[in-house]
Amino acid sequence: MRQTTYLTAALLLLAGPVGAEPTMQSAMHQHSLPAMPSQAAPQAMMAMSAEDGRPLVKLSAETIALLRADMRHMMAAYATIFGQLADGKNEEAAKSIEENLGMTAMKTHPGMMKASQELPDNVRMMGMNMHKSASELAASLKNNPKPAAVFAGMQQISAGCTACHMAYRVR
Ligand code: HEC
Known part of the structure; x- marks a missing residue:
């Protein structure tokens, strides 16, 4: 979907x-x-x-600034996670995934918390879906560390990032 x-x-x-x-x-x-x-x-x-035909989603300037900082943090975490996976440190990777990208991350990133109060339902759901797929990968990493499953999980997360970025703009 x-x-x-x-x-x-x-x-x-x-x-x-x-x-x-x-x-x-x-x-x-x-x-x-x-x-x-x-x-x-x-x-x-x-x-x-x-060409930018994406519909505009209105957020306050303060929320956008906080959100951008959160986003940079997620992007850095994504790179770190690939490194941990490459080193075979799956337990560390699972922890990073949950804390930085998963449902847990939604409660610790100020921009995301603020944005979730301002975003229309459909956009908020896109964020939730992305965080949910990260939590799913964090949980499944212990039981199924096969490369194909890990790649699929990481793909799901980046598809979640991409879906929101391709669909909306905030300025
Ligand atoms: C629910 C929507 C949504 C999801 C999901 C999402 N983003 Fe974003 N992202 C945004 C918005 C909104 C901005 C701010 C755009 C702007 O400043 O014009 C942004 C900006 C960014 C930026 C630019 C930061 C800056 O300094 O301007 C990066 C990098 C980024 N996101 C990475 C990610 C990554 C990596 C993921 C997935 C792990 C992700 N985003 C998931 C909505 C989303």
Whole structure:
């Protein structure tokens, strides 16, 4: 279901405002000519990322600032967790996952706590789903430390991050 949301958001983004579509397509077409193949991909991507058709979710400036700090913390934790997993320190990883990304993290990050009071239900649910999948991985890591299961769990978490980022903007 999370993947469907992500896909829908991605498709909406790709479609963009009607007026911008021909420009983007002709830009992509032009740059995919054999004359300068190496520049084709980066330029097309830049053209896409400049379009922002995501609906705006209103949050107070203070909440956004706190939330951004929380987000940077989650991103750093995500990298740390990969390191712990790579070293085979699954118990440590499970603890990091729960504390920094799981349901526990929702109660310790001031921006998330504030945001949960201001966010519309559907956006708050996206956050909850992401934290829930992290808690699930933290719990299952002990019973099922097989790489495929760990990768799938980490994928679920990052899909949760991505789904929210692709679907909404706050400014
Ligand atoms: C429920 C929605 C939601 C989820 C889930 C979510 N984010 Fe965010 N994220 C936001 C919002 C809102 C911002 C602020 C955007 C802005 O400043 O314009 C943000 C900003 C960020 C930033 C930029 C911080 C800065 O300094 O500007 C990073 C990095 C980030 N998120 C990483 C993550 C990671 C990693 C995850 C998953 C572990 C995640 N996010 C999950 C909503 C979400």
